[in-house]
Amino acid sequence: MNIIKAKSTENGWGLNLGELARIWKDGCIIRLNILDRIKKAYDSNGELANLLIDPEFAQEIMDRQAAWRRVVCLAINNGVSTPGMSTSLAYFHSYRRDMLPANLVQAQRDYFGAHTYFRPRGSFHTEWYKIANLKI
Template sequence: GGLGEILTNESVDKKQLIDDVRKALYAAKICSYAQGMNLIRAKSAEKGWDLVLGELARIWKGGCIIRAIFLDRIKQAYDRNPNLANLLVDPEFAKEIIDRQSAWRRVVCLAVNSGISIPGMSASLAYFDTYRRES
């Protein structure tokens, strides 16, 4: 294209990259759900709906397009703490994010340095960093 080539001299260990991408995707998924649940919590508070987020996760699992097994873990997090401020501070989810954080950052950095757009993964990382700094 007319915008020039992006050149990177980074050598890549494909096995490590595959593992990093797997970890980064999972961390980004946790963040995406955390952000979504926070949006729902905020709108519920604003409108006085009194939504129970753990119950919402259970309902979605039972009859919604989302139906992910991951929703069981979200329900368990809200069962452990119904007033959970964010999934990112649930002990289990926090550990998973922390364990995958380095891989997530390596993937985003490699993509940026290679001129590859990964808006979902990089936006989730930005959300995580913003939340981490504010907490």
């Protein structure tokens, strides 16, 4: 829903996400009851930035997050792939944080292409091979 909302805003489509959830439920194989709840959330707040901010969804996620983590950990520890569950858990964690580990990805790009990376004090470039005594 967030991707659809972002593209709608960017392109001026003016999509009503609550109505979109209703259409999906009525005209598609996705006939899940959660679509009624999604419609209700967007009908209550048409400017809702993310379903994780809706009070009902937020409370449900907060109540179930410990179990969610246990299931993902159990799957990982047993070598079971859960790409949807683990990725959505990572998204949930990143959505709640002020500071994200994205600077690690930036640092990796800087190492391979001198792209710089951002820290709270500004933008930096490091000559990584000098730090690690590596020959590139």
